[in-house]
Amino acid sequence: MLLIQRTPPGIFHHPATRLISRRAFTSSRVVRRLALSYDLHEPSPKQDGEQLGAPIVFLHGLFGSKQNNRSMSKALARDLRRPVYAVDLRNHGDSPHDPTHDYLHLANDVETFLEYHKLTEPTLIGHSMGAKVAMTVALRSPPKVANLIAVDNAPVDAALKSDFGGYIRGMRQIEEKGAKRQSDADEILKSYAPELPIRQFLLTNLTRPQGSEYLKFRIPVKYLADALDKMADFPFKDPEQVRFAKPALFVRGTKSHYMADETLPVIGRFFPLFQVVDVEGGHWVISENPEAFKTAVVEFLQQE
Incomplete structure (x- = not known):
């Protein structure tokens, strides 16, 4: 249960x-x-x-x-x-x-x-x-x-792998380019996360706000981008x-x-x-x- x-x-x-x-x-x-x-x-x-x-x-x-x-x-x-x-x-x-x-x-x-x-x-x-x-x-x-x-x-x-900064840049690109479909978001993210399992993991945060045709991340990408250095401490x-x-x-x-x-x-x-x-x-x-x-x-x- x-x-x-x-x-x-x-x-x-x-x-x-x-x-x-x-x-x-x-x-x-x-x-x-x-x-x-x-x-x-x-x-x-x-x-x-x-x-x-x-x-x-x-x-x-x-x-x-x-x-x-x-x-x-x-x-x-x-x-x-x-x-x-x-x-x-x-x-x-x-x-x-x-x-x-x-x-x-x-x-x-x-x-x-x-x-x-x-x-x-x-x-x-x-x-x-x-x-x-x-x-x-x-x-x-x-x-x-x-x-x-x-x-x-x-x-x-310990410094985070540089990959995490790339993931942030990829997520920002998805929102800035106005992706409408999961496949479009995945294509954008490929440049930043070549591994399919990692892309699938990151895209679990993608949602479509009510009344919008564009996908958005439910996590506050900017807040987490600003916090990357703190996450290494x-x-x-x-x-x-x-x-x-x-x-x-x-x-x-x-x-x-x-x-x-x-x-x-x-x-x-x-x-x-x-x-x-x-x-x-x-x-x-x-x-x-x-x-x-x-x-x-x-x-x-x-x-x-």
Whole structure:
């Protein structure tokens, strides 16, 4: 059974989640917390009197959405007998748009999501950008997280592949040229993303606004273009000051460069109880090798 529930777009006004000022990393600033859209996947059929396990919160990567993790969320809910919340991060999917897009604000949105839905001791799973968001939440608020699964990213400052800038340019071209058909958009994008699976992934964000003959991206391309450099950063610099001393699994694609061996000592300083599993595939390892990824996740969580 798939139960879809979506929070209303906008800023939280619940007393526990209103706009607040808090100290974050090294400076104090007002943090704008957004209500995140999500899908809830529960195991089916649910047996009489069955007590489900602790929740899993699944965070997608840059240009992705909760839809990317639908199949994996269903499989994990089924195999682990745990509810899985697949979340749209700000400026993605059905969640609200905001010009501020950095790991501080992304993490605050997720922390608010956990508080608002009263999710205790969840597992956070995040891919790429979502991995850094999950790591940030775990390091900021260890009591709120039971364990962590970071997929193909590390807690380091590391430049994004130049491909991401190309994807942005391609998406802008699609809107500027006024593409009317998916095939027209795909043809424009070929110059920026030769690989068909990547084009298909990016074009999942393409929609036709009501009453318009032109296609538009549902993600705010300009906001995300302005945020690319911030997505390469990691907000914590000194593992002597903050540490997540609970189990953590780092899954990396064997053909990806985002988790080079040189990052492992840094991972170990921030996450001293970490494990690493290599899965055959590239950066989009969840979709490229779903069975191997699922096996790694299930085995890790069944140890707990």
